[in-house]
Amino acid sequence: MSQAQTLHAINMGIDTHEEPVVYMRRDCDVCRAEGFTANARVQVSAGRHHIIATLNIVAGDLLPESSAGLSSSAWHYLQLHDGDPLAITHAPVVRSLRYLRKKIHGHELCAEEIAAIIGDIGRRLYSDVEVASFLTACAGDRLSIDEVIELTRAMVAVGTRLSWPDYPFVYDKHCVGGLPGNRTTPIVIAIASAAGLVIPKTSSRAITSPAGTADTMEVLTEVDLPLESMQRVVHETGACLVWGGRINLSPTDDLLIRIEKALDIDSDGQLVASVLSKKIAAGSTHILIDIPVGPTAKVRDRAHAERLSTMFATVATALGVKVHCVLTDGSQTIGYGIGPVEEARDVLAVLNNDPAAPADLAERACLLASHLLSMASGRDEAKSLSEARNILQSGRAWQQFERICLAQGGLKSLPEATHTTTLKARATGTLQGTDNRRLAQLAKLAGAPNSPVSGLRLAVKLGADVESGQALARLFAATGGELDYALNYYRRNRDMFEIG
Amino acid sequence: MSQAQTLHAINMGIDTHEEPVVYMRRDCDVCRAEGFTANARVQVSAGRHHIIATLNIVAGDLLPESSAGLSSSAWHYLQLHDGDPLAITHAPVVRSLRYLRKKIHGHELCAEEIAAIIGDIGRRLYSDVEVASFLTACAGDRLSIDEVIELTRAMVAVGTRLSWPDYPFVYDKHCVGGLPGNRTTPIVIAIASAAGLVIPKTSSRAITSPAGTADTMEVLTEVDLPLESMQRVVHETGACLVWGGRINLSPTDDLLIRIEKALDIDSDGQLVASVLSKKIAAGSTHILIDIPVGPTAKVRDRAHAERLSTMFATVATALGVKVHCVLTDGSQTIGYGIGPVEEARDVLAVLNNDPAAPADLAERACLLASHLLSMASGRDEAKSLSEARNILQSGRAWQQFERICLAQGGLKSLPEATHTTTLKARATGTLQGTDNRRLAQLAKLAGAPNSPVSGLRLAVKLGADVESGQALARLFAATGGELDYALNYYRRNRDMFEIG
Structure with missing residues (x-):
């Protein structure tokens, strides 16, 4: 590799979202020496930090000589200050791209190949176009069950992995989605933790839906908690309702989700790996999966739901955790609200036993909570269901929800749309x-x-x-x-x- | 749709390659009224021209108020002048993306669905991430033969389609590639047209190789000819050796190729559709396909070559043209040069019967030319092979090559690497x-x-x-x-x- 010449960093103040972009003058020595062309993938190094960025070439007057501009995301990843020296070289050949091409051509990948791809995506060595290709090559039924297991394992291995030494069993629940307004999670967590289960819930923001649980909880309380605060909330209340992205659990998943969102796809294998990698990295031992089934839900028929349940169970067993899937009615929206604030209104109404609260949301939340209670106690579901209903109707769920929100930073009042x-x-x-x-x-x-x-x-x-x-x-x-x-x-x- | 407010166009002088980018101030009225976020897909309209661009949001000091900046490619596509009024709105929902998702999930697409996707890609409504997903969803063996036929037909339908009313038969040749330095085309065209065949050759630039025929010819003569000049060259000489991109034949193919290049993939179905759409749009009736077979060539074994030949023949028949595939030895590079200038040196040496010329290149070119001559005359290949060799060795091929280059704008001398x-x-x-x-x-x-x-x-x-x-x-x-x-x-x- 040639000795990279030094350029000085300038924050361009251009927000390119997550895609890091570096701006260089066409006449700069480094561009000419390296033979860079527009849209080349280049490595930008500043001290101990390195990123791969897309190159945009600019006319002279946008940048002074001997400088290079950075997009907001590149500036952030490199933790730069004005004028910091940068070394910019050709991006190294990303070796795992050969495995990506193998997958594109329809071949099965082994554990090492999948780990290499996920590791390189986690190190942000892939361009958006390459991530899109990887997701598409894994979509439909193109991942074998072994590939899904290895994908899950590889995703857990990148990023933080929590452990809960004080608790032998740690519960979690997840809805595969596709049903707008189906905001049961805050209610289920309140009921289950009021019953004594340890259930530290980390949620994602929306992938292809109008709101994820983290989006809804964010209008009610703080969800962007650092790890130590999240652990404190769990020790105080037995539960939490935070945004998982902050904890750096399975960070590759977040990079994949951004492109899944742009493509509006969410395939079975990716879904199972995404959900289980997040839960296993969060230290969960028992996981309840809600699969709504309906003609316009994400899962449209019972046969698909059963294939998905089997995939969840097989991957969970291979990774040493217990999963229980519940197929629920996905024929229509649950509750009245769709979108973060409107869904939060429904959650508050149910927890407060408001007579105008959506009965379907209350009933669905009690059903899911009862499955968690049965997983914990081994008792039959009818008994668990009446226990869950009792916790909700007695106001104990609301008290527990308030405790969690207060521990996370307080209950917010809801804004109105203009x-x-x-x-x-x-x-x-x-x-x-x-x-x-x-x-x-x-x-x-x-x-x-x-x-x-x-x-x-x-x-x-x-x-x-x-x-x-x-x-x-x-x-x-x-x-x-x-x-x-x-x-x-x-x-x-x-x-x-x-x-x- | 809301009444779009007017912003004034500024050329940012930022080269983002082909991806059009629009830069807007975070505090601008349009951004706030429309609720734009970074990386949103927006429609930019200026007079009769509309493009879909990616939005980058900039800090105040990069742009004056009431203005929007454009990348070089966006400026070019919109044919703007400084200060021109722009209307910027949310990009319309691209309806064919639902067919893309259908394909991602492994379903076969019908003619109308494929035509909708190719039409929308041709209108530049797809982001790079979406094009990458489409290419991956069609890679491997994921296109049925009917889909390849419809893909070819849809690609022909977008862009220019040439006709040659003066000539009943119009010949063409194509090498599927994967063999560096295999620069037979200029020699084959010289021999075939010296023998009286009409063979207007439009070539592409490299997809995943170090040089395409257009890249090699460009170091020898002008290849960027407008349609009328290309037609004049064919009427004068019976042939041409130009860059197809200028003629706007199957322009969707060029958009696909850019992303194929970024991903370094080139699958069978896309290959057949790409090659035949270009040839059919160029008005060819008889097409020779050279398929080099070798352990490290693009086609690695005879079985794959035969599958590819069958696909070419089936699609050609459905679209009313004749194709003849020749399987050639792809075990090593042909000639000595790899890269535009070094390959051009080999071509000149062969045409000039230079004693140091690579014999393998001369022999391969004569073999391919003989297949074209047999397609035209119906005579056996031994006779055609001796005719082709005679045309080369007598200097008639060189005279014909000189005529073609002179008609295209003159023969250049080759530069040296520093x-x-x-x-x-x-x-x-x-x-x-x-x-x-x-x-x-x-x-x-x-x-x-x-x-x-x-x-x-x-x-x-x-x-x-x-x-x-x-x-x-x-x-x-x-x-x-x-x-x-x-x-x-x-x-x-x-x-x-x-x-x-």
Whole structure:
């Protein structure tokens, strides 16, 4: 490798999201000596820190001589100060890309090959295009069960792994998603920890949905807790409801999720590896998986749900943890709210036993909590279900939820959306069905989850009789542009509410 | 859609290669009204032109208020002048992405779905990540033969389609590649057109190799000809050797190739669709395909070559053209040069019947030309082979090549590399094998094809006895950085020359 010449760092103040970009003058010595061309992948080194970045070449007047500019993310990863010396060279050949190509061509990968790919993605050596290709090559049914096991193991190995020496059993729950508004987790965690289970819940932000549990919890309390605070909350309350990204559990998963989100895909093998790697890295020993099944949910039929359950069980056994999957009704949204703030309203109403609270959400949360209680006690589910209901109805779940939020930094009051409109029925009849995917798309177009107030509040549920002109839902957005954008989509997709 | 506010265009002078980027201030009204976040996909409209671009958000001081900056490619596609008014809105939902997801999940696509995807890629509505996903979902053996036929048809339908009303039969040849230095095309075209065949050759630049025919021809003459000039050259000489990208034949293919190059993949279905769409759009009726077969060539065994031949023949028949595939020896490089300039030296030596010319290149070119002559005349290949050799040895091929180059703008003299070193044997023995893939990688690391002088000149061929310290090859680069970079790779991969 040639002796890299020194350039001085300048923060360009350009936000390229997570993709690190370096800006160099076309006439700079390093560009010319190295023969760099636009969009080349280059290695940028500053002291002990190295990143691979995409090169953008700039005309002279944007940068002084002997300097190189960095995007906000590159500046952050390299922990730079103005004028710091940089060495910029060709990116090293990423050896695991040969295994990626092997997978692209349809061959099965062994443990070492998968570990090499996941390690290199974790070190941010892959470009977005390469990560997209890896995800696609693993999508559909293109991962063997052995590959899913090794993918999970490799993802656990990158990043932090928690242990809970004080607790022999550590519980967790996860919903595979695809059902907008299905925000049972805060309620389930409150019930299960009120019953004495240790359940330190780390949640993700939304992948392809209008809100993840972390997005919803963030409007209620602090979720961005460092590891020590999270551990303190668990020791104080037996539980927590925090954002997993901060804890650096399975950080490769976060890099994969960003591109899955851009592609709007989420395949079985990746899903199992993503969920179990996060749970195992979090130190869980017993994991409940909620799989909603319905024609427009992520899992559309029972056969698919059973394949997915088998994959979860097989991978969990190989990695030494216990998993129990529950197939639940995914035919319609749960609760009334879709989007972080609207879902938080439903959660609060259920925990407070508000008479107007969505009964389906309360019932679903008790059902899931009962499965956790049965996993712990070995008792039958009918007994566990009445115990769960009792904890909720007695107010003990709400007291426990308040304790958790207070330990995390306090309960926040919910903001209101500034732009809102009513979606009205154009026909009289019975609400026969709702298209979950398009309801989710509508909430996302309105700005959820980046803008937490954005989303929907449904006014009717399946089977309701509606009259022409009656409200079907309220649509919320933080900006007029987003409201218009979502409405424009709604007008072309009114049949997401099927009235017959 | 909301009424878009007007911003004024500023050329940022940032070269992001082909990916269009728009830069907006975080505090600008449009960003806030639309709720844009970094890396959002936005539609930028200026007069009649619209593009989809990636949004980068900048700090205040890089841009004046009420302005938006454009990358060089975005500036070019929108044909802007300083201060032109722009409207920037959320990118419309790209409907064909649902078909992409269907393909990602392993389902077969119908004609309309493939046409929608290819049309949207052609309109530049796909991000690089989405194109990478499409290519990966179609890689390996994931395209059915019907899908390859529809992909080819869809790619022909986007862009220019030439017709040659004066000629009943129009010939073409193509090598599927994977064999560095295999630069037969200029020689084959000279021989075939000297024999009276009409053969208007449009070539691509390198996809994953150190040089494409267009890269090699560009060091010898003008290849970037507008359509009218290309047609004039064909009417004057019966042939041409131009870059196909300028003619806008199957432009979607060029967009796909850019990402294939980044991923270093080139699958059978995409290969057949890419080659045949270009040839059919160029108006060819008879197409010869050279498939080199060898352990380190793109096609490694006879069975794969035969599958590929069958795919070419089936797709060609469905689209109404004739294809003849020739399986050739791909066990080692052809000629001595690898890289645009070094390959051009070999071509000139063969056409000039130079005694030092590589005999293997001359022989391979005559073999391929003979297959074209047999396709045209129906005569047996032995007769055609002696006719082809006669045209080459008599100097008629050289005269014809000169005519073509003069018609295209004149013959250039070849530049010399400024940085060069000798790769020497470290053992005494016989050269048992060369690894074509790693030789190609070495030439690419030295800067080929972007820097045309970069590459290799082999000093020995398979079966040669070599002594320790003897030269195996010369390595050329335009910059010291690239020479060092390639040498560094060579030192870790000396066994690309197998001496035993």
